[in-house]
Amino acid sequence: MSCSPFDLRDYYFKELAENERRLTEVHVKTCAGCREELDRLRGVEAGLLLLPDEEIPQRIGFISDPVFEPSALRRAWAAFWGSAARLGFASAAMLSAALIVFSVTHPAPLAKTPAPAPAVSTAALEANFSARMHQAVAAAVAASEARQAQETQKLLAAADRRHTVETQAMMERVAEYLEVEKKHLNTLILASNDAATREDAR
Amino acid sequence: MILRAVEDADLIRKARRGDVEAYNLLISRWERRVYNYLQRIVNNREDALDLSQDVFLKAYQNLRKLEDPARFAPWLYRIAHNEAYSLFRKRRPEGEAEELQPETMEGSPTVGGNAVFPVELTLAVSVALLKLTADQRETVILKIYQGFKFEEIAEIVSAPVSTVKSRLYTALELLKAELAPVQAPRGAGAAPPYGGGTPL
Numbered sequence: 001m002s003c004s005p006f007d008l009r010d011y012y013f014k015e016l017a018e019n020e021r022r023l024t025e026v027h028v029k030t031c032a033g034c035r036e037e038l039d040r041l042r043g044v045e046a047g048l049l050l051l052p053d054e055e056i057p058q059r060i061g062f063i064s065d066p067v068f069e070p071s072a073l074r075r076a077w078a079a080f081w082g083s084a085a086r087l088g089f090a091s092a093a094m095l096s097a098a099l100i101v102f103s104v105t106h107p108a109p110l111a112k113t114p115a116p117a118p119a120v121s122t123a124a125l126e127a128n129f130s131a132r133m134h135q136a137v138a139a140a141v142a143a144s145e146a147r148q149a150q151e152t153q154k155l156l157a158a159a160d161r162r163h164t165v166e167t168q169a170m171m172e173r174v175a176e177y178l179e180v181e182k183k184h185l186n187t188l189i190l191a192s193n194d195a196a197t198r199e200d201a202r
Numbered sequence: 203m204i205l206r207a208v209e210d211a212d213l214i215r216k217a218r219r220g221d222v223e224a225y226n227l228l229i230s231r232w233e234r235r236v237y238n239y240l241q242r243i244v245n246n247r248e249d250a251l252d253l254s255q256d257v258f259l260k261a262y263q264n265l266r267k268l269e270d271p272a273r274f275a276p277w278l279y280r281i282a283h284n285e286a287y288s289l290f291r292k293r294r295p296e297g298e299a300e301e302l303q304p305e306t307m308e309g310s311p312t313v314g315g316n317a318v319f320p321v322e323l324t325l326a327v328s329v330a331l332l333k334l335t336a337d338q339r340e341t342v343i344l345k346i347y348q349g350f351k352f353e354e355i356a357e358i359v360s361a362p363v364s365t366v367k368s369r370l371y372t373a374l375e376l377l378k379a380e381l382a383p384v385q386a387p388r389g390a391g392a393a394p395p396y397g398g399g400t401p402l
Contacts, residue, residue: 009367009370009371009374010367013352015351015352040378043381044374044378045346047377048327048377048381049346051324051328051331051347052324053234053235053238053347054237054241056233056234057247057251059233060229060254060258061229062226062259063222064222
């Protein structure tokens, strides 16, 4: 296991960032173990590089034959569809065209505006309004008065009935009272007569 | 660093407009590397040549889909990767693509009829590579022989960078054990082509 601050193999393959590389370099100068590890990596690489590159047995090449070459129109067409930016522009253009066609073939419904009022004079309007107002107020007042009269009639009738009943009840009580008093007086008269009779008798 | 009068990006732009000669020039810059990548993956020269032709044909047909010409190398190798694995699937529908046998040494690199490298050493390396899984082998090839960065390899094989690293480092441990008895003197072979996929 390497004691290097960063992966020694990354350092060997020059895959470290600059500051990491410097730190590892300083460490390697003072660490015999890491130097040995680097030597081993060099040895493996040198061994692999014993296998040399070979020449290609047959050169590869294409012939420029106008028969097989795409036409200028076809190249332009292919170039157009091969470009993302152009495709995006084409899409935006088609969308715009579709919106225009749609807006032409499907016009927006007109907003329904109220019909203009016939030209009448303000005075006539005010007179008309005033007359209607008066009529309405008069009708409301009449209805209210009628309701009030009806209510009053009802209340008076109820009061009369209550008064009659109370008077009748009071008269009955007075009659009863007079009757009682009359009986009491008779009793007193009889008692007085008896007493006089007894006085006379004595 | 190799300076070119015409950059790959210029050739790609011309090829997109139908300039076949520009595309042929682009092929000449990349065919050797693509062929060797495929040859080491499929371990068969004929297949590697056929696949290379297919790769460049497909690349030409899809050149307009390449959004960033600066990313041509990983894009091209991604096509090569797909072609190679498509061949694996055709040959072995079960998906077992790892049991490859080393080719005969008749086709070993020679100069003037003499082997450039000792046969035993190159054979040992070939055999050691074939003991790796297909994924490990491809990662070693893309890193050691083709000099791609981890991010580029991840793009080519369509795997996370962490997976790519894991495959490579596991493969190197295995290779260390396999190659220990035949370890070559340091500096043998070509210098590693690190530097962002510059074609030879």
